[in-house]
Amino acid sequence: MHLNELMFLFAVGEGKQLMKAGMIQEFLHLSKFSSLKDFNDNVEMFLSIYKKNFTKGEYIAFMRLTKYCAKVKGVANCKIQTLVSACSETCGGVSRSTVERMIRKAKKLGILTVYNTTRKSGGYAHNVFVFNRFDVVIKEKLKERKQFSNANDNKPDPMEIQKETISPLETNKHNINKRYEQLDSSYTNSRIPKKFIELVKCYYNKAKTIEEYWRMAKIAAYKNCFEKEESLILEVAINSFKQLIRKCKISKVMKPIGYFYSIANGIFSKKYYEELFQMRYNLQVIT
Numbered sequence: 549m550h551l552n553e554l555m556f557l558f559a560v561g562e563g564k565q566l567m568k569a570g571m572i573q574e575f576l577h578l579s580k581f582s583s584l585k586d587f588n589d590n591v592e593m594f595l596s597i598y599k600k601n602f603t604k605g606e607y608i609a610f611m612r613l614t615k616y617c618a619k620v621k622g623v624a625n626c627k628i629q630t631l632v633s634a635c636s637e638t639c640g641g642v643s644r645s646t647v648e649r650m651i652r653k654a655k656k657l658g659i660l661t662v663y664n665t666t667r668k669s670g671g672y673a674h675n676v677f678v679f680n681r682f683d684v685v686i687k688e689k690l691k692e693r694k695q696f697s698n699a700n701d702n703k704p705d706p707m708e709i710q711k712e713t714i715s716p717l718e719t720n721k722h723n724i725n726k727r728y729e730q731l732d733s734s735y736t737n738s739r740i741p742k743k744f745i746e747l748v749k750c751y752y753n754k755a756k757t758i759e760e761y762w763r764m765a766k767i768a769a770y771k772n773c774f775e776k777e778e779s780l781i782l783e784v785a786i787n788s789f790k791q792l793i794r795k796c797k798i799s800k801v802m803k804p805i806g807y808f809y810s811i812a813n814g815i816f817s818k819k820y821y822e823e824l825f826q827m828r829y830n831l832q833v834i835t
Contacts, residue, residue, distance in 0.1 A: 572625050578663075578678045581621040588614075590622070593682040594659050601657060604773050604823065605642040606650035608635055613650075613677060622679040625665075630674075651677075658685035731755040741782050747789060761789065764809040772816035780819075788812040 581587040591614055602610060612635050616624035628647055635642045654660040663676040733749035740762045748758045765785035769775050788811040792804060801807050 572619050572623070575623050575625060575676055575678075576620050578623050578676065579621050580679070580681050584618060584621055587617060587621045587679065590679065590682050594657075594685075598657050598659065600771060600773065601653055602650060602773070603646070605646040606653065607773075607824075609642050609647045609650040610654065614679075616677075617679065624677045625674050626677075627674045658688070729754070729756050733758055741778075744782060744785055744789075747786060751793060760805060761785070761808060764805060765812050768809055768812040768816050771813060772820040774816055774819070784812050784815050788815065 613624055616626050631647050632644050655662060658680055661678045665674055733745055733753050733755055735755040736745050736758045745758055748761055765781055769781045774780055788808050791811050792808045795801055
């Protein structure tokens with residue numbers, strides 16, 4: 549058995565994920581993939597589900613980490629600072645905290661297992677990043693979900709234990725909500741850009757409706773990793789609303805807010821994939 553593997557088994561027995569530092573070939577036994585194509589396909593499957601969990605900076609760091617997995621398929625041994633420096637050389641750079649946040653997310657999602665290594669002289673050395681197999685992780689998650697579901701099957705339904713009652717407080721809350729629905733655009737939340745309010749109120753002069761349209765624009769932005777780009781959100785929201793009004797004038801739209809969301813999401817998604825393609829192109833050019 550490989551020396552590092554013996555060290556790993558001993559460390560696991562002690563409740564730690566530690567092994568001796570070494571060259572990348574010394575961690576060959578940790579690889580879970582038969583070829584580079586097998587590894588790349590595995591990464592794509594993970595990203596097809598979890599890519600929205602990463603910000604753009606975290607995604608850059610994630611993709612850069614995969615580039616260190618070519619020699620030993622799915623295994624990389626590098627320091628976090630090395631990864632930070634590599635990102636700065638390719639895509640404008642990301643911070644150390646962004647890289648660390650990416651690693652935490654990838655571990656939580658089951659994509660990565662991270663081992664610390666120790667020097668012969670003592671103290672921590674580089675990390676060893678091991679990519680897990682997609683099919684194994686998903687199988688484990690489904691198993692956990694089934695166990696959780698079975699554990700809750702025997703719990704009584706709260707609605708069957710106690711019937712809903714209407715209290716004076718609930719009645720008052722209902723009246724407040726009803727009055728809120730009748731408020732005009734002048735009562736719209738101050739966090740919503742005035743430019744968007746001015747446009748929407750020409751067709752829907754209600755605070756609640758304007759706020760709902762803006763909320764859907766924010767959701768579409770968040771889904772495509774643009775939630776921090778306020779100027780872009782405003783631009784897309786205005787463009788999407790104008791397209792909605794044009795559609796309404798041409799034909800009947802059953803669910804205007806839903807149609808608005810689909811337009812906004814489409815615009816954000818197109819921009820996301822354009823930037824994604826550019827990131828991959830930059831990485832390929834450098835490597």
